[in-house]
Amino acid sequence: MIFQRRDVYLWLLGGSAGSFNPIRRFIQQMPFQVHVAIVVCMHRLRSLRMGMVEAMGGTQGWVVLEPDDKTIIQGGHIYIAPADYHLLVEPEGYFSLSVDEPVHFSRPSIDVLLEAVVGARWPRAGAALLSGANKDGAWGLYRMYRAGYFTAVQEPSDAEMPTMPQAALSLFEPHRRFTADRLVEVCLYALSL
């Protein structure tokens, strides 16, 4: 089965403690883009199977959902990584889930998602890493940077929990540093490249 879905731009957001409000604000404010899929990988309690989509509130026309395994990636959609599964992007244009061991004590892991995008050689993608109390996502973002994708990191001084952005900045200087209130702007810039 071959899917022709790889024309979609993947905008990836990773965060942990302190990232929920900035990500929710972004989701509420981001103008609808038919060729963009937003993928959110946020650490959360494994028991919280339901309610994350509703907690994100209204959007500018995006469809918000937690993908099932093998859900086809479509533009105009916001995908929230489900609790207690890793979320991966497959080269053929759909998501896969896995219950492999947690990475940095986290499942879903931001590293796993970002590295899968690199491994899938997804044609167009960008990623932003936000507040968090561990270093999950830093390595994956660096892999994206090295692979030529757009990368952005929240200013540690702006982050409620600076460990995660600091971990990324200890590895490389991303294309953009941002404060949470400029996240929509950063995304629109990435899309314009």
Place this chain on the structure above:
Amino acid sequence: MFNEALPEIPDGELERFFQIMLTQYGMDFREYAPASLKRRLGTVLKRYSLSSLSLLNQRLLSQPEYLDLFINEITVSTTELFRDPSAWVALRQQAFPLLAGLPQLRIWHVGVSTGEEVLSMAILLQESGLYAKAQLFATDIDQRALEQAQKAAYPLRLKGLYQQNLQAVLPGIPLAKYAREEEGKLIFHPSLLERVRFIRHNIVSESPFGEYELVLCRNLLIYFTPTLQDKVVTKLVDSLIPGGILMIGTKESLFWCKAAKRLTSLNEIERIYRKRL
């Protein structure tokens, strides 16, 4: 200090891996979802300090005795007692009444791994008064996991989680009714496995070996491509009696499976289906 780097898996080496596994061992990994397979292979390489997949390929070629260990490493053994408690509650409330009146209850656990799922089922059957007429078949590709499953002994650190899950499914039933602590392990009562047969079986390449009233295949399909999911689900549905129950993982989907037409949904959220009569 970062230590996250997994060795990269070039496509050529991956093709060679597929070829070795198929020709030497009759195992076909070509229809495994590539992103998670590559990650898993990378993890194995890192664990064994192998810098490339070609080194693993050489080892698989020259040391057939390494195969069991490799299969144990490459297969994912994440499971727990009553994982996703609400799914077990739904199974008991919605599926068991449909099965209770049948003369026998043959249950197939596909990809049972280290056995917590079949123990969960045995406890649920006991508490529902159905265990005496049940026969459970627990299969997996991983011989080492099956051996571990037959011991029914787990690290004591899991006790809290297991107690919590058990309470969510069967309120008021203490874990101590079914498991005891001994030498740092949580050991389940051997009577729970009296009606269980553990069998090495590869659902990808082998046919089902029986007919069942209930089949569980949870969080295994996620490792397959849509094409392989379709093939495997067809086998699972074929193996069910008319009116039999299929339970898959709560985030797994039958979207790509033609055999889904032969099922009706019993609980869509918990992914419990019934084969049409």
